[in-house]
Amino acid sequence: MSPAEHDAKSPGFAAEFRDAVTLRAFGLVLGGLLVQLAFVVSYVGAFHSPTPHAIPVAVAAPQQVSAKIVAQLNALDGDPVEATAAPSAATARSWVLTRKTDAAFLFNATGTKDTLLVASAGGPSVSQTATQIAQKIETAQKRQIDVTDIRPPNAGDGRGMTSFYLVLGWVIGGYLTATIMGMAAGSRPANRHRTLIRLGVLALYAAVSGIAGAVVVGPVFDALGGHFWALSAIGALVVLASAATALALQTLLGLLGTGVVILLFVVLGNPSSGGVYPAPLLPSFWSAIGQALPPGAGTTLVRNTVYFSGHATMSALWVLGAYAVGGAVLAWAASWRHERRHADADIEGSTGVAASSSTPEPSSAA
Numbered sequence: 303m304s305p306a307e308h309d310a311k312s313p314g315f316a317a318e319f320r321d322a323v324t325l326r327a328f329g330l331v332l333g334g335l336l337v338q339l340a341f342v343v344s345y346v347g348a349f350h351s352p353t354p355h356a357i358p359v360a361v362a363a364p365q366q367v368s369a370k371i372v373a374q375l376n377a378l379d380g381d382p383v384e385a386t387a388a389p390s391a392a393t394a395r396s397w398v399l400t401r402k403t404d405a406a407f408l409f410n411a412t413g414t415k416d417t418l419l420v421a422s423a424g425g426p427s428v429s430q431t432a433t434q435i436a437q438k439i440e441t442a443q444k445r446q447i448d449v450t451d452i453r454p455p456n457a458g459d460g461r462g463m464t465s466f467y468l469v470l471g472w473v474i475g476g477y478l479t480a481t482i483m484g485m486a487a488g489s490r491p492a493n494r495h496r497t498l499i500r501l502g503v504l505a506l507y508a509a510v511s512g513i514a515g516a517v518v519v520g521p522v523f524d525a526l527g528g529h530f531w532a533l534s535a536i537g538a539l540v541v542l543a544s545a546a547t548a549l550a551l552q553t554l555l556g557l558l559g560t561g562v563v564i565l566l567f568v569v570l571g572n573p574s575s576g577g578v579y580p581a582p583l584l585p586s587f588w589s590a591i592g593q594a595l596p597p598g599a600g601t602t603l604v605r606n607t608v609y610f611s612g613h614a615t616m617s618a619l620w621v622l623g624a625y626a627v628g629g630a631v632l633a634w635a636a637s638w639r640h641e642r643r644h645a646d647a648d649i650e651g652s653t654g655v656a657a658s659s660s661t662p663e664p665s666s667a668a
Contacts, residue, residue, distance in 0.1 A: 333561055340569045344588075348573035352583040354382035354431045358402065360394035361385050363409035371409060375439075382435055395419055399453060401606060401614035404582065405432040415446040421453035423609035425580035426461050453609055458525040465526065465608070466577025468519050469600035472537050473571070475511050476544025477563045480504060484552045497553065497637040501630050504545040512537025526608045536607065540600040543622045546629030547596075554636040571597035593617065596625055 361372050368387045375385035386403065388394035394406035398421050405428075406419040418436045420429035433449050440447040455462035483500055516533040519526040526533060544567060551559035574584060574592035581589040592598035599621040606615045 330557075337561060337564060337569065340565060344569045345573050348584055348588045349578060352427065352431075352579045353380070353585075354428075354435065355582055355586075355589075356381055356384040357428060357432055357435075357582040358404050359383045359385045359432065360388040360397045360403040360406040361409070362388045362391040362394040362406060364411050367409065367411070371407070375407075378435075378439075383432070395452065399610060399613070401610055404428050404580075405436075407436065414444070415448055416440065418447050418449045419452050420449065421609070422451050423453045423455045423459075423462050424605060425576065426455070427578075428580045428582055431583060455609070456525060456527070458523055458527070460525075462605075463577060464519055464523075465604040466575060466597075466601050468515055468526070468533075468537075469540055469575070469597055469604055470572065470577070472511060472515055472540040472600065473544045473567050473597050476504075476508065476541040477548035477567055479507055480545040480548035481552065481560055481563075484549070493641045494634055494637050497549070497633050500549060501546065501633065504549065505542060508538045508541035508545060509534075511541045512539075526604070529608050532607050533604065536600070536603050539619075539622045539626060540596060540603075543596045543600075543625035543629065546627075546633060547625050548629075550629040550632035550636060553633050553640065566595060567597060571595040574598055575601045577601050594621060596622060 359375065361368060361375065363371050372385045372387050375383050385407075388397060388406065391406075391408050394403075394408060397403045398406050398419050401424065404420070404424060408417040408419065410416050416436075418433060420432055422429040429451065433447075436447045436449070455464075458464075480500075483503065512534040515537045516530050519533065520530050521527075547566075548559070548563045551562050553559070555562060570588075570591060574588035574595065575597035576584075576592055577597070581592055584592065593602060599618040603615050603618040603622070606613055606618075
């Protein structure tokens with residue numbers, strides 16, 4: 303073929319560009335850009351300036367000064383703490399260990415040295431912030447403060463971040479596996495049977511993932527040891543909640559559902575989970591949504607199971623259970639709706655074909 307013939311048959315750059323950059327491709331790139339910007343805004347918005355707000359603090363002091371101390375703490379500029387009077391030092395300590403409060407202030411009526419009880423396993427940043435606030439107040443009052451960490455993280459848990467990273471891995475594994483299964487045979491299951499099969503496979507995957515995660519943080523690294531089967535069960539629930547929700551959204555919305563999953567679990571769920579900064583240090587929006595999403599509920603459930611004897615975990619269990627059950631039901635309902643629509647379309651198509659074939663041919667003029 304001569305160069306002239308080749309140029310004559312070539313569609314040209316403009317035509318090639320229109321063929322390569324379709325409206326669908328443009329939409330996907332734009333969607334990726336929006337997710338990227340949302341990711342940056344969410345993480346920077348949550349972490350750029352951690353400020354204490356309403357850190358729950360128990361106050362144990364003689365009755366004649368207890369109300370005054372509580373009022374002074376609650377009147378601090380910016381409301382950094384939310385103080386509540388405790389009837390005794392033992393009760394104040396119990397409130398910290400049962401997660402009713404993050405710290406306890408024990409006033410010494412016979413001296414000038416008070417005590418602050420913290421539990422850094424529940425979030426080292428909150429314990430450090432409470433300590434800084436207490437030290438500042440005590441210095442202004444010409445008093446001293448002795449800080450006691452009554453529940454620090456395990457030696458292998460470093461700064462208490464293992465719970466967050468473990469749950470992060472479970473959540474990502476859940477929605478990623480559901481996405482891969484959808485991509486393997488079309489993002490929308492063709493019928494209810496296929497959806498039930500996928501849910502069964504995801505349930506089995508969740509059980510294996512829970513055990514595998516418990517092995518990693520337990521026998522392998524000894525970060526969260528001593529709670530193997532409890533962590534295995536929690537892991538299975540977290541993975542199933544993530545996977546079932548992803549399956550439901552992808553069945554209902556197709557490719558857009560994957561973007562919604564990333565928005566919920568990664569863009570919004572991770573920074574608000576309390577893994578890096580617990581709720582009292584997050585801006586109001588992230589603080590409000592954190593425990594309503596699987597990353598936050600899972601992190602709280604793991605931490606409180608390992609370090610605080612399972613106290614204050616019921617809400618997290620309900621949240622994860624709702625995502626798991628709700629996701630499964632929604633996935634089945636969406637596949638049933640999708641199946642019905644295809645069936646109706648097939649009926650309409652066959653009716654149209656039958657009607658056209660039964661229409662008599664017009665006779666030709668003689």
